[in-house]
Amino acid sequence: MSTAINTNLTQAEKWKDCPECKRPNLYHEGYPYWCQHCEYGLVGERPKPKTLWDKVILHITVKYGEAFLQKIIAEKKHFYHKKLPSVSLLITYFIATVVHLLTLLCFGFAIFLPIHFSWHPISIVGSLFFLYVSYFLKPNFPKKPEEKLYSSKDLPFTFAVLDKIGKKLNTKATHEIAILQEYNAYYGIYGMKAKRVVGLGLPLINALTNKELLFVLGHEMGHGSHGDNSRSFYIFTSVLSLSKWHVILRPVTLWDSNIGFYALGAFPFLLLQLMLSYVIYGVVWLMAWLFYRSSQVDEFHADYSGYLIAGESDAQVALTKMHYGAYFEILVQKSALNREKDPYQLFARLRNKINELPENEKMRITKLIAKEKGSLDMTHPPTIYRQMALKMIDVPSFENVVTDFEIAQMRKELESKEKNTIDRLIDQYRRSLYD
Ligand SMILES: [Zn+2]
Ligand SMILES: [Zn+2]
DSSP states (O other): OHHHHOTTOOTTEEEEEOTTTOOEEEEETTSOOOOTTTOTTOOOOSOOOOSHHHHHHHHHHHHHHHHHHHHHHHHGGGGGGOSSOOHHHHHHHHHHHHHHHHHHHHHHHHHHHHHHTTTOHHHHHHHHHHHHHHHHHOOOOOOOOSSOEEOTTTOHHHHHHHHHHHHHHTOOOOOEEEEESSSOEEEEEETTTTEEEEEEEHHHHHHSOHHHHHHHHHHHHHHHHTTHHHHHHHHHHHHHHHHHHHHHHSOSOSOOGGGTTHHHHHHHHHHHHHHHHHHHHHHHHHHHHHHHHHHHHHHHHHHHHHHHHHOHHHHHHHHHHGGGHHHHHHHHHHHHTTOSSOGGGHHHHHHHHHHTOOHHHHHHHHHHHHHSOOOSSTTSOOHHHHHHHHHHOOSOOOSOSSOHHHHHHHHHHHHTTHHHHHHHHHHHHHHHHTO
16 A cells, blocks of 8 residues: 555655554654544643643633634624623623722722821721722732833834734724744733733744734734723733732631630631632632633634734634744754754744645644644634634625735844844753753
8 A cells, every 4th residue: 555655755754654553644754743544643732731720711711712603603793893792791890890999999998097087096007007908909000021122213114014904903003012032922001001012923923924924913903902901901900909808808717726715706707707708719710710701702803803904814824823833942942952054044944944844744733723622822712713713704804904015124124133032042942951
């Protein structure tokens, strides 16, 4: 059997029997071996959840990813154009508002007590107590990204591309761009002034064609246009406040033997306090569940924005390519271990690698995405659901939002940041060897 198929093989291709079912499969040197017949070797890239928290999030992404996909299949474009927020989102907002109001109330008490009780020592102690509690509970604004941030003066062409996409999607203007060394991109808001920042990973940008890149940029700017970050901030900080309430209220002990007989009297109150702290703990979980559930919808919406900018077929490929990060890691290792002559050709090598990826290997990734419901990280719906949702969109995408020439200018501009990024990547990998 193998003699008949053995023609037309390139040097790197071989037939190799599967260790599991003994049937032959094509094997490409330098890529993982897998079996088309029994799925031997098709084991995932998806990180296995370790903590209870991770397990719950993973459960939510798979379960609601699928549930929302079913909705998209039933409702088609109407899914993306709903006027009214869902009931679960209203509940989430309601609880979050109550929590934030409680924090404000504590702060209010801190001011009210000394004014009303005219600086009585007890009112001052009470005021300091409430001041401390409100400070402890206050929502923290997202921190400034660690990467160096660039303004439109530094990267005019990149900002111009983001602006064009943003205008189509009604996204507010971007303030800053962070150049990332990761195979990734993000949309973020940080600080009290709510600065809008787009994170662009040079490895990802180099792995994508122009139109695939437009999908990713459209997706990220879509997050900005839907206000996902502000909503997340409002809800997530309330979840953090709530978990602090749990800590404040939970008694250290139910029975304090140091106070002797009085412990008996204190016991029912402490028990009540303990129960209340666990009711709050329950609400923390409920809110976290509602939060991650609604962020699944955000991802589908952002994909829709990406689709509008880039069209379906490029969106599909871009989502598959999001799973190609491991090829980049290998290239970084090779450069760091001096296996390559010119380390600064790292991104060129990545482009070649992805252009020349064997069909067999592409199929392995496609199978993995379908089988493992592999998603990019645990907060996104499984990629296969996102890809199926894209197929359901029955509206035309925009034409020529950004020209190839404009993207070429952007790529040229970002090239100036490559050398520094490569140095960092290589240093980081070398350091990791000594950890
Ligand atoms: Zn097999
Ligand atoms: Zn997203």
